[in-house]
Amino acid sequence: MKALKIPGRRPLLATAAVIALATAAWLGAPLAANAGDKVAAAAHAHAAVEPVANVVRLPDDLPGPIGKRGPQRVKVDLETVEVTGDLADGTTFHYWTFNKKVPGPFVRVKVGDTVEVKLKNHDDSMMMHNVDFHAVTGPGGGAKATEAAPGETRGFEFKALNPGLYVYHCATPMVAQHIANGMYGMILVEPEEGLPKVDHEFYVMQGEIYTEQAFGTKGLVEESYDKLVSERPEYFIFNGSTEALKKNPLKAKVGETVRIYFGVGGPNYTSSFHVIGEIFDKAYPLASLSGPLKDVQTITTPPGGASIVDFKVEVPGNYILVDHALSRVERGLAGILQVEGPQNEAIFKDYNPQKSAQSTGGH
Numbered sequence: 001m002k003a004l005k006i007p008g009r010r011p012l013l014a015t016a017a018v019i020a021l022a023t024a025a026w027l028g029a030p031l032a033a034n035a036g037d038k039v040a041a042a043a044h045a046h047a048a049v050e051p052v053a054n055v056v057r058l059p060d061d062l063p064g065p066i067g068k069r070g071p072q073r074v075k076v077d078l079e080t081v082e083v084t085g086d087l088a089d090g091t092t093f094h095y096w097t098f099n100k101k102v103p104g105p106f107v108r109v110k111v112g113d114t115v116e117v118k119l120k121n122h123d124d125s126m127m128m129h130n131v132d133f134h135a136v137t138g139p140g141g142g143a144k145a146t147e148a149a150p151g152e153t154r155g156f157e158f159k160a161l162n163p164g165l166y167v168y169h170c171a172t173p174m175v176a177q178h179i180a181n182g183m184y185g186m187i188l189v190e191p192e193e194g195l196p197k198v199d200h201e202f203y204v205m206q207g208e209i210y211t212e213q214a215f216g217t218k219g220l221v222e223e224s225y226d227k228l229v230s231e232r233p234e235y236f237i238f239n240g241s242t243e244a245l246k247k248n249p250l251k252a253k254v255g256e257t258v259r260i261y262f263g264v265g266g267p268n269y270t271s272s273f274h275v276i277g278e279i280f281d282k283a284y285p286l287a288s289l290s291g292p293l294k295d296v297q298t299i300t301t302p303p304g305g306a307s308i309v310d311f312k313v314e315v316p317g318n319y320i321l322v323d324h325a326l327s328r329v330e331r332g333l334a335g336i337l338q339v340e341g342p343q344n345e346a347i348f349k350d351y352n353p354q355k356s357a358q359s360t361g362g363h
């Protein structure tokens with residue numbers, strides 16, 4: 001197999017190509033006959049220094065509420081693009097993406113809508129890609145119907161039967177590899193009456209990155225097949241990089257209500273999602289809209305799953321978004337919710353704010 005002879009740069013590609021071809025047999029997902037050649041050729045092309053793209057999905061980058069309307073046909077255009085982006089401060093990684101960002105675009109439809117999905121795999125891609133929407137009732141969530149070779153466009157349509165917040169992801173073998181490299185996003189299927197109105201809605205997704213080089217290594221790092229299959233990530237990220245939600249915080253003002261659409265791409269780690277210093281006034285576990293629960297501190301969210309949390313911010317300050325499996329903070333996983341406005345000492349009063357300003361405590 002030609003792909004195995006690629007020198008150096010991305011050893012996993014060679015392995016992945018073999019595994020993809022092998023697994024394709026039992027999954028019944030035929031790959032292009034020249035997949036190996038394509039990988040070999042593309043690996044050489046990418047050996048040159050690539051420009052670094054901004055793969056970060058901003059937390060407020062999502063469409064607003066749909067409002068009251070009857071069922072419609074809705075078009076969703078996805079493009080799978082493989083790009084090098086910033087993974088951490090001084091560290092870059094070759095991501096596989098939907099629409100050049102991690103996570104992919106936030107899709108918003110209404111229950112009863114017919115959703116027309118078009119997926120184009122970019123001409124410069126090395127790999128086949130597709131999309132499996134968890135909001136779909138139908139084979140593979142659309143994976144086979146969208147399995148596209150580089151340069152190819154595929155599509156299907158589905159009726160959104162169940163309201164809720166759903167993950168979508170690439171499901172091309174090796175599926176865990178495609179997800180680990182950044183291929184996930186979410187679709188919200190609004191119930192007929194919509195969701196309760198809030199002042200700010202945010203889009204946050206958690207994932208893991210498996211690299212050959214140890215956490216913190218500078219320069220372009222390579223994906224690791226061994227660490228992926230043994231579930232030992234070097235990095236944990238919100239919205240594409242360790243810095244994404246530190247440099248681009250969620251923002252609100254005292255007295256406003258906030259909603260976070262939170263999902264886990266994974267591929268492997270369940271998140272114990274928590275906002276330090278806040279309580280979720282309302283929480284929709286597993287993103288089922290049949291709730292909500294009230295007064296929740298931490299919400300468990302599995303890979304390929306989601307949660308929705310609503311809360312009012314009452315006190316100014318920086319609130320840290322974490323997975324309460326807190327070792328993951330040391331591997332990059334944290335974000336900031338910045339709340340501005342007047343102090344509210346009836347709710348929170350610091351006896352020595354000058355000294356607190358010097359403190360590094362509280363995470």
Ligand SMILES: [Cu+2]
Pocket residue numbers: 080096127128129130170171172178183
């Ligand atoms: Cu893919």
